[in-house]
Amino acid sequence: MDITLEKASDTNASLKITLTPADYKPEVDKKLKDYGRKVQLKGFRPGHVPASLVQKMYGKGILVDEINSMLSKTVSQYIRENKLQVVGDPVPDREQADAIDWDSQSDFAFSYTLGLASEFDIDFSDLPSVTQYEIQAGEAEIDSTIADLQQRFHTHGHGEEVSDGDTIYGELKAVDGEFSAKTAFPMNQMADDAKGQFIGKKKGDVVTFVLEQAFPDEKSRANATGVKKEEAAELTGEFTFEVDDITRHEPAELNQEFFDKVLGIGAVTDEEQFRVKVAEIIKGNYGRESAQLLRLDIEKTLIDNTPILLPDEFLKNWLLEVNEGKFTPEQIDEQYDDFTKSVKLQLIKNKIAEKADIKVEFDDVLAVTRVMVSEQFGFMGGEDEEMNKTIDRIARNYLTDEKNNGQNYTNTFNRVYDDKVIEYAKTQLTTVTQDIMVDEFKALVENR
Structure with missing residues (x-):
């Protein structure tokens, strides 16, 4: 040969x-x-x-x-x-x-x-620094989060007058007909131009209105009248509604019961401690987004500072051929820049893995899959040997599932590989930590 x-x-x-x-x-x-x-x-x-x-x-x-x-x-x-x-x-x-x-x-x-691809090398010492953003929660963000939590853990109260968002209970009667029912009207399901007839009404007040104007779609009309959807289509015309009761969601009070519901019994004992914990939660939640942004910035830094030539004409022809008529040459041209970025990034990651002797073993893939199984099914292994065996069995079955030709293993392997390369790159690049407020970070992410 x-x-x-x-x-x-x-x-x-x-x-x-x-x-x-x-x-x-x-x-x-x-x-x-x-x-x-x-x-x-x-x-x-x-x-x-x-x-x-x-x-x-x-x-x-x-x-x-x-x-x-x-x-x-x-x-x-x-x-x-x-x-x-x-x-x-x-x-x-x-x-x-x-x-x-x-x-x-x-x-x-x-x-x-x-x-x-043309020959290239990576010298981390020549690369610019990347920024690790530390999210800081301002008073406005803490106040907004607490207000949301108060709504989520709301209590039920009774109102003197009907307001938008209330649920009103009473007797519904057809003006011309025999229909009559005790029912509830959720105001948030009522048409906006009909709400004015009810807002401000008190217990004992009677409102005369056109049912199909207040509840135009059959589903909301069925909910309001208590009949089946197909029957609700036939309920039209003038009706009266006598208000018997008005209920609404009241934001939870900032008390020990609320603190315990949100954070667990005894986690904090006053509002000051609660605000500190909320700030930590906000920081933790945005910490994941900050880590993802750092990852993207590392990848961008590697691509922007590693000159690689590609065989453009060859690749465009190859893309047309392998996609078998799914794309036109014009569409290939439109998406070509994004495609070449992904190609270059993979070449760079492979070069880093080769130089740093980064390898992914089956046990690495299995460990990540076991964590995924635990999170997905809510399993808590720990010292429970039987539970650990169950988690292990499900993870192995997932990775060796023949129905998708080993794609589960391949996808997980690639994710572990990428994570190892990026983690190594973090240790080699200069990382600058910068405090940033939540609103500034949101704007930064949107601009990216």
């Missing part, structure tokens, strides 16, 4: 492979013998079909399959052993392949076009 790499430029090359009978004939002959033992042909006992007949019937197919298999392995092995930074897939010269005479040739020549 002869393999030659011919580089036309830093980003374009051809891989030429020549095969002789010594390369493929031993394996082809072995497979022909296997066929001879297994093939069943009328007039011959199993295993006694003449070799010449087996060759005539199956020889060409076995030869083609064996050479295709050999080419695939050879190309992959050559790229791997020579550490070629190939982007896209090797593209075979189809005209050359189609011209082969499989009946008479014994030597075969094949050619593949390769798209290469």
